[in-house]
Amino acid sequence: MSSAARTPLSDLTVVQALVSDVRVQPLLRELGDEYSTRYGRDAHAELARYPDEEFTAPHGGVLLLLLEGGEPVAGGAFRRYDATTAELKRIWTHSAHRRRGLARRVVAELEREAAARGYRRIHLTTGPRQPEARGLYLATGYTPLFDTQADPETIGPLPFEKHVPVATRTGKATDL
Known part of the structure; x- marks a missing residue:
């Protein structure tokens, strides 16, 4: 998809979903493949270890998807x-929609919901x-709880x- 044809960020749909939702499967599959490649071991089981209940009430969590034309392009959970x-988990952007x-x-969106x-x-x-994730969290105001000068592989x-x-x-309608 060319950048000229991409939907503006303001026009994306934000939806809550369950881990078992079929729209979440591309997120977990691609994320598992990427982690497996980067770390040299099968990461799919790790991604499947949290059940729906971890991301729904009453535990206080949520899984959000950004949809473009009804298709998931990014997502994450807490x-x-x-x-x-709250603990952020599974922040993901589809490889065709990065940058x-x-x-x-x-x-x-996750911070707002939390x-x-x-x-x-x-x-x-x-x-x-x-x-890329490290850069994202630093750029969005997260405080590293580690020595940023150290080799990440040693941490x-x-x-x-x-x-x-x-x-x-x-109590206003904008709260809804």
């Missing part, structure tokens, strides 16, 4: 880490062989955090 902290700011949009559910902090980890999973203001409900 789950309850502790009473005040459009979609991952930033996913992260912003704040609306009362979470005050967001935690996440990314792998040492995912420099293992790279933890980040961000404190978010809790959304306040005004």
